[in-house]
Amino acid sequence: MSDHDVFLADCPARSTLNLIADTWSVVVVFGLGGGPRRYSDLRDRIGGISNKMLTQTLRKLERNGLVERRDLATAPAGVEYRLTELGRSLLGPVTVLARWAEDHAEELAGEDGA
Amino acid sequence: MSDHDVFLADCPARSTLNLIADTWSVVVVFGLGGGPRRYSDLRDRIGGISNKMLTQTLRKLERNGLVERRDLATAPAGVEYRLTELGRSLLGPVTVLARWAEDHAEELAGEDGA
Numbered sequence: 001m002s003d004h005d006v007f008l009a010d011c012p013a014r015s016t017l018n019l020i021a022d023t024w025s026v027v028v029v030f031g032l033g034g035g036p037r038r039y040s041d042l043r044d045r046i047g048g049i050s051n052k053m054l055t056q057t058l059r060k061l062e063r064n065g066l067v068e069r070r071d072l073a074t075a076p077a078g079v080e081y082r083l084t085e086l087g088r089s090l091l092g093p094v095t096v097l098a099r100w101a102e103d104h105a106e107e108l109a110g111e112d113g114a
Numbered sequence: 115m116s117d118h119d120v121f122l123a124d125c126p127a128r129s130t131l132n133l134i135a136d137t138w139s140v141v142v143v144f145g146l147g148g149g150p151r152r153y154s155d156l157r158d159r160i161g162g163i164s165n166k167m168l169t170q171t172l173r174k175l176e177r178n179g180l181v182e183r184r185d186l187a188t189a190p191a192g193v194e195y196r197l198t199e200l201g202r203s204l205l206g207p208v209t210v211l212a213r214w215a216e217d218h219a220e221e222l223a224g225e226d227g228a
Contacts, residue, residue: 002217004220006141007141007159011161012220012222013219017141018137020211021215022136023135026131047128048123065221090214092210092214096210097135097208098120099116100203101134102118102120104203106118108133108180
């Protein structure tokens with residue numbers, strides 16, 4: 001068991017949770033679960049995400065060591081993203097949360113979807 | 115396997131994920147994992163949460179059937195919150211995510227904690 005505690009406001013666990021506990025981070029990590037993807041594939045796979053939000057989310061995940069980027073020597077040039085080892089360790093928790101949302105979508109009143 | 119798909123923008127699974135994939139929802143559900151808690155206990159347990167945010171989060175979770183509220187016939191009067199059966203089914207995924215954050219807090223560069 002870690003010494004860290006998500007209940008403590010100034011604990012690194014809380015700032016870590018802040019980094020990963022949002023829809024776009026969950027969906028991007030989940031979307032890279034099957035292996036590396038080109039930026040354009042990822043954007044097409046994730047409905048409703050803007051280029052700006054996808055770029056912002058990928059940069060945040062990259063900055064924090066969860067995702068790595070690779071420039072492809074293809075014509076036309078391309079960029080590929082993949083989960084790092086740390087990112088792959090997050091795939092389990094993210095998958096469990098995403099599957100819960102899929103399995104229980106009907107049960108939530110979801111009046112606000114806020 | 116559900117027919118729902120968090121990758122689809124207009125799928126109920128995506129709006130469900132929007133409801134639960136945020137730090138305060140994760141920490142409040144996690145905080146109720148040990149059983150019912152008075153509002154004041156919950157607020158004291160969750161560092162850094164304002165009364166407004168705790169009330170807002172509890173109402174959202176209550177509106178969507180994840181939490182239920184009970185007025186206590188005590189002096190002074192009090193309010194108690196507990197997870198519903200649906201809420202308890204979310205406890206597993208939330209705990210896994212919170213524990214991941216606690217276990218990996220040191221590894222994330224966390225430059226921004228954004």
